[in-house]
Amino acid sequence: MTSDGTVTIDLAGLGGLVDALIRDGYRVIGPTVRDDAIVLAELDSAEQLPAGWGVTTGPGRYRLRRREDRAVFGHSAGPQGWKRYLHPPRRKLLEATADGRFTAGEPDRTRYAFLGVRGCDLAAIAVLDRVLGGGAHPDGSYRRRRAELFVVAANCTEPGEVCFCASMGTGPAAGPGYDLALTERIDGDGHRFIVDVGSPDGARLLAQVGTQPARGAEVRAAREAVAAAADRMGRVMPAVDLPSVIRESRESPLWEEVASRCLTCANCTMVCPTCFCTTTEDVTDLSGEHAERHQRWASCFELDFSYVHGGSVRTSGASRYRQWFSHKLGTWHEQFGMSGCVGCGRCIAWCPAGIDITEEAAKLAGGCS
Amino acid sequence: MTAEAMVPVPYRVAGRVVETADSVTVRLEPVGEPVPEARLGQFMMLYAPGIGEVAISVSGPGPMHTIRAVGAVSRALHDLTPGRVVGVRGPYGTSWDVEDAAGHDVVIVAGGAGLCPLRPVLTAVLADRVRYRRLVVVAGARTPAEFLFPHELAAWARRHDVEVLRTVDRPAEGWTGPVGFVTEPLSALELDPAATRAFLCGPEPMMRACAEILLAKEVPAAAIRVSLERAMKCGIGLCGHCQLGPLLVCRDGPVVDYTVAGPLLAVKEL
Ligand SMILES: Cc1cc2nc3c(=O)[nH]c(=O)nc-3n(C[C@H](O)[C@H](O)[C@H](O)COP(=O)(O)OP(=O)(O)OC[C@H]3O[C@@H](n4cnc5c(N)ncnc54)[C@H](O)[C@@H]3O)c2cc1C
Ligand code: SF4
Ligand code: SF4
Ligand code: FES
Numbered sequence: 001m002t003s004d005g006t007v008t009i010d011l012a013g014l015g016g017l018v019d020a021l022i023r024d025g026y027r028v029i030g031p032t033v034r035d036d037a038i039v040l041a042e043l044d045s046a047e048q049l050p051a052g053w054g055v056t057t058g059p060g061r062y063r064l065r066r067r068e069d070r071a072v073f074g075h076s077a078g079p080q081g082w083k084r085y086l087h088p089p090r091r092k093l094l095e096a097t098a099d100g101r102f103t104a105g106e107p108d109r110t111r112y113a114f115l116g117v118r119g120c121d122l123a124a125i126a127v128l129d130r131v132l133g134g135g136a137h138p139d140g141s142y143r144r145r146r147a148e149l150f151v152v153a154a155n156c157t158e159p160g161e162v163c164f165c166a167s168m169g170t171g172p173a174a175g176p177g178y179d180l181a182l183t184e185r186i187d188g189d190g191h192r193f194i195v196d197v198g199s200p201d202g203a204r205l206l207a208q209v210g211t212q213p214a215r216g217a218e219v220r221a222a223r224e225a226v227a228a229a230a231d232r233m234g235r236v237m238p239a240v241d242l243p244s245v246i247r248e249s250r251e252s253p254l255w256e257e258v259a260s261r262c263l264t265c266a267n268c269t270m271v272c273p274t275c276f277c278t279t280t281e282d283v284t285d286l287s288g289e290h291a292e293r294h295q296r297w298a299s300c301f302e303l304d305f306s307y308v309h310g311g312s313v314r315t316s317g318a319s320r321y322r323q324w325f326s327h328k329l330g331t332w333h334e335q336f337g338m339s340g341c342v343g344c345g346r347c348i349a350w351c352p353a354g355i356d357i358t359e360e361a362a363k364l365a366g367g368c369s
Numbered sequence: 370m371t372a373e374a375m376v377p378v379p380y381r382v383a384g385r386v387v388e389t390a391d392s393v394t395v396r397l398e399p400v401g402e403p404v405p406e407a408r409l410g411q412f413m414m415l416y417a418p419g420i421g422e423v424a425i426s427v428s429g430p431g432p433m434h435t436i437r438a439v440g441a442v443s444r445a446l447h448d449l450t451p452g453r454v455v456g457v458r459g460p461y462g463t464s465w466d467v468e469d470a471a472g473h474d475v476v477i478v479a480g481g482a483g484l485c486p487l488r489p490v491l492t493a494v495l496a497d498r499v500r501y502r503r504l505v506v507v508a509g510a511r512t513p514a515e516f517l518f519p520h521e522l523a524a525w526a527r528r529h530d531v532e533v534l535r536t537v538d539r540p541a542e543g544w545t546g547p548v549g550f551v552t553e554p555l556s557a558l559e560l561d562p563a564a565t566r567a568f569l570c571g572p573e574p575m576m577r578a579c580a581e582i583l584l585a586k587e588v589p590a591a592a593i594r595v596s597l598e599r600a601m602k603c604g605i606g607l608c609g610h611c612q613l614g615p616l617l618v619c620r621d622g623p624v625v626d627y628t629v630a631g632p633l634l635a636v637k638e639l
Contacts, residue, residue: 093375093376094375094376094377096416096418096419096456097418098418099454100379100381100400100418100454100455100456101379102376102377102378102379102416102418102456103376104373104375104376131607132607135605135606135607135620136605136606136620137374137605137606137607138374139374139375139607140373140374250614250636250639251636276607276609277608277609277610278602278603278607278608278609279602279608279610280421280422280602280608282419282420282421282422283419284418284419288419291418291419293416293422295375298608298609298610300609300612305600305610306599306600306610307600308598308599308600309439309440309443310439313599313600313638313639314638314639315638316638318638319637319638319639323612323639326614327612331612331614331615334615335615335616335617335621
């Protein structure tokens with residue numbers, strides 16, 4: 001080990017890490033290639049990682065591409081965030097019987113280990129921690145899953161065209177909150193990962209894996225590669241006081257202009273790793289003796305979302321885009337003391353109309369100054 | 370609390386009073402462990418098993434809830450007969466700061482069902498009448514038959530220490546009172562603006578119009594409180610439905626003062 005305790009593992013070591021996590025009772029979730037995209041799925045071994053695959057992204061565009069090397073973390077964000085495991089798309093809230101007994105849905109006891117979490121996505125988990133776990137009435141389901149979570153972060157050295165985490169302060173280096181963080185290196189010395197230990201749990205797991213001490217020069221080079229990635233992002237969020245710009249722009253004509261392109265399809269909310277909104281659905285069996293209540297993801301782009309008896313508050317597409325955008329970048333600060341956007345760029349890549357949150361923010365900032 | 374924060378506890382309907390053609394007041398009693406007592410203006414999430422759950426203000430102790438049947442869930446709650454079980458979560462949200470009104474004139478303006486969360490304010494002021502100065506209640510209903518708590522309104526109107534001003538949108542036979550919106554009697558009131566505390570609840574356009582009248586009479590925005598209504602699914606800041614600009618109405622409201630509400634209610638479809 002170097003003086004700061006940094007070690008390296010090779011591909012076999014990464015395989016060993018996955019095995020150790022599985023032995024420890026974790027369900028290991030990581031990136032893998034499926035349906036022409038890099039998706040998150042349960043991994044049985046490190047073999048399933050997307051070795052040699054990268055992605056090309058742009059507004060409304062996402063393509064897999066072959067890489068020249070066998071990098072396993074050489075791709076930027078895919079359509080899914082880790083949110084779907086911590087805050088699932090659908091879950092049972094309760095069961096009710098006709099005689100008035102209400103019981104909570106069976107708690108999910110799964111222990112997840114996330115492999116390859118980028119800075120932006122680790123920041124997104126911190127946002128969910130605040131929103132779902134940090135209020136006066138926390139979501140117990142989220143808190144249980146979160147308490148059991150093991151995070152293997154991946155420092156980013158290859159940001160994509162739609163990435164702007166550097167300007168959101170969430171990357172490219174993974175911030176606090178990981179158990180282990182990997183920086184992937186492929187050069188004349190081979191394919192390996194510089195490992196930073198973030199917790200006692202991380203150290204315990206790492207002890208089960210064959211490690212090599214990292215050389216000082218190699219650690220410095222890895223850190224520099226991560227730092228340099230900050231300058232190679234395809235996008236930036238304008239460095240203005242967005243909450244106040246947005247507050248002053250509630251009646252801006254920009255909303256109508258975006259609405260003329262926006263399909264209110266809700267894709268941007270579904271792919272966003274911090275969007276947390278849900279709705280409830282009630283079902284009964286035919287006898288009416290047994291009822292269930294489910295929670296599922298919802299979106300402020302749905303017309304029903306703001307429905308109060310008599311009608312919806314936000315009927316126009318312009319008001320719904322304004323709600324989404326203003327919440328992410330503006331009112332989230334007032335509600336939770338942080339931004340609701342971590343700069344992952346997913347909403348840009350997965351918007352069928354190619355609407356770009358950074359471009360709209362720049363227009364708004366420009367119009368205000 | 371935990372996920373169980375979304376799981377209600379059972380309450381039995383212990384009493385049911387028909388208020389109007391579509392509204393009832395139900396008194397609930399806990400089947401097992403009770404929920405904490407509500408502060409004035411707070412709401413509960415009431416669950417009709419298998420049908421759904423809605424936010425309903427606490428309109429009296431017990432707790433009591435006054436429910437207007439306007440959709441599937443409120444209809445199911447409205448129709449519950451004594452002995453039936455409902456789910457209760459809460460109490461949630463902010464409350465009317467009636468303590469702050471001690472030593473002041475109290476003006477209560479209610480439109481329709483807006484009287485539900487305001488009834489506890491009246492009860493509280495009347496229970497400790499000497500600590501407050503003037504007490505004015507301006508209540509509006511669509512028709513004379515649609516006033517909630519009609520007997521209580523009449524009883525309050527008979528007292529020398531309460532001014533009750535009732536107005537209806539549409540008159541009916543036997544109605545000798547004023548016809549028009551609550552804004553009219555409110556406009557006609559002579560107020561001591563620096564010493565007034567106003568509590569408003571009703572449809573948003575009504576609250577805005579009333580607040581504007583009060584502001585024009587130089588009642589400070591901070592002395593005007595309104596109770597907001599937005600779609601609510603969780604009631605505890607987790608589902609996002611009740612957003613109004615910077616507010617999560619279930620958490621930061623429903624009661625807010627007009628320095629906060631004014632700029633938000635002025636924006637269409639916010
Ligand atoms: C703080 C607060 C206090 C309240 N206090 C009271 C009170 O004291 N008394 C009272 O009577 N009411 C009160 N309400 C209103 C109450 O919560 C309900 O909104 C009202 O009773 C209507 O419920 P409903 O389901 O019967 O009506 P509906 O009109 O059927 O629907 C209202 C709810 O059901 C869903 N919904 C139904 N139909 C649709 C549709 N077509 N599309 C999308 N969504 C739909 C919506 O999500 C909506 O939240 C209060 C509301 C709030 C926010
Ligand atoms: S708003 Fe867009 S860029 Fe920001 S976190 Fe959500 S998906 Fe990522
Ligand atoms: S911004 Fe794009 S992704 Fe979001 S709702 Fe509009 S069209 Fe869909
Ligand atoms: S009702 Fe769910 S956040 Fe307010």
